[in-house]
Amino acid sequence: MYTDLGSRPRCSEAMNDGVLPIGPDRDIANVLAKSLAKRGTKIYAEARVGSLQHSETGLIVPFETPKGSDKIEVDQVLVSIGRRPVTEGIGADQAGVRIDERGFIEVDTNTMLTSLPGVYAIGDCVGTPGVGTPGLAHVACAEAVVAVDHMLGETPVPVDYGKVPWVVYTYPEVAWSGLTEAQAKAAGRNVVVHKHSFAGNGRAMILGETDGLVEIVAEKDGRFSASTSSDRGPANCCTRDTWRSTGRRCPATSAG
Numbered sequence: 001m002y003t004d005l006g007s008r009p010r011c012s013e014a015m016n017d018g019v020l021p022i023g024p025d026r027d028i029a030n031v032l033a034k035s036l037a038k039r040g041t042k043i044y045a046e047a048r049v050g051s052l053q054h055s056e057t058g059l060i061v062p063f064e065t066p067k068g069s070d071k072i073e074v075d076q077v078l079v080s081i082g083r084r085p086v087t088e089g090i091g092a093d094q095a096g097v098r099i100d101e102r103g104f105i106e107v108d109t110n111t112m113l114t115s116l117p118g119v120y121a122i123g124d125c126v127g128t129p130g131v132g133t134p135g136l137a138h139v140a141c142a143e144a145v146v147a148v149d150h151m152l153g154e155t156p157v158p159v160d161y162g163k164v165p166w167v168v169y170t171y172p173e174v175a176w177s178g179l180t181e182a183q184a185k186a187a188g189r190n191v192v193v194h195k196h197s198f199a200g201n202g203r204a205m206i207l208g209e210t211d212g213l214v215e216i217v218a219e220k221d222g223r224f225s226a227s228t229s230s231d232r233g234p235a236n237c238c239t240r241d242t243w244r245s246t247g248r249r250c251p252a253t254s255a256g
């Protein structure tokens, strides 16, 4: 966003790869990295930021990389390094609602019931298994459907956290769901991967938006496993594909 508003952002990330170090396939993340670099955003990967100092005109940001120490001078610093649940002091423990060591409320994800009968929890305050905690609005919404179904005495379909669609609202946008090629291979899956660049897509050419690609990861027997893409507006496709693969109706797009 800041790149497109005309400032010259400097982005430092402690992890390898710099742009989107966790999440989509590297090929997809690299589309965004290249696009940002082309438009003047400098990315420092594996850069551990130290204590900031004031200068006469702004702020000095020192950082360490495997190549050594460096520093940059900037006007403003925006720190964006994760979120955590705010569950201290709400009386959960006293009421009998168990909270784990990271501060997340423990739930049975089949029903979203907490350890206290009749009390449900959904959303960012809930710790979910396996894939980390997808703190996303549509996950909170899907968990609420599970909770309300259970309250009404129905048999809820639990959220499949391995198939949550993720979207990064950058330009170009990045979206993915399911396993990346590397994750699928690490899980012992026999996969085939198809990549289709927007450079060869007629609609993308007409729009002048040829940066990006769609990647499909499938098992060799043909079962759809994952899709990732990077371009303008892949979010709807990824979300729709994922909802289709889970057999649910997609609430956001009404796609069947």
Ligand SMILES: Cc1cc2nc3c(=O)[nH]c(=O)nc-3n(C[C@H](O)[C@H](O)[C@H](O)COP(=O)(O)OP(=O)(O)OC[C@H]3O[C@@H](n4cnc5c(N)ncnc54)[C@H](O)[C@@H]3O)c2cc1C
Residues within 6 Å of the ligand: 086, 090, 122, 123, 124, 125, 134, 135, 136, 137, 138, 139, 140, 167, 169
């Ligand atoms: C900068 C940013 C960008 C994001 N972008 C996206 C995105 O693009 N796509 C996406 O899917 N998700 C995005 N998210 C995540 C999304 O906002 C959350 O996953 C979603 O809001 C979670 O819903 P929730 O109901 O669990 O929590 P919230 O929406 O945080 O609602 C919790 C509510 O509880 C209230 N509350 C807290 N403590 C108390 C208390 N003690 N008593 C009473 N009320 C209390 C809070 O004030 C708040 O209104 C983003 C989040 C941030 C911070």
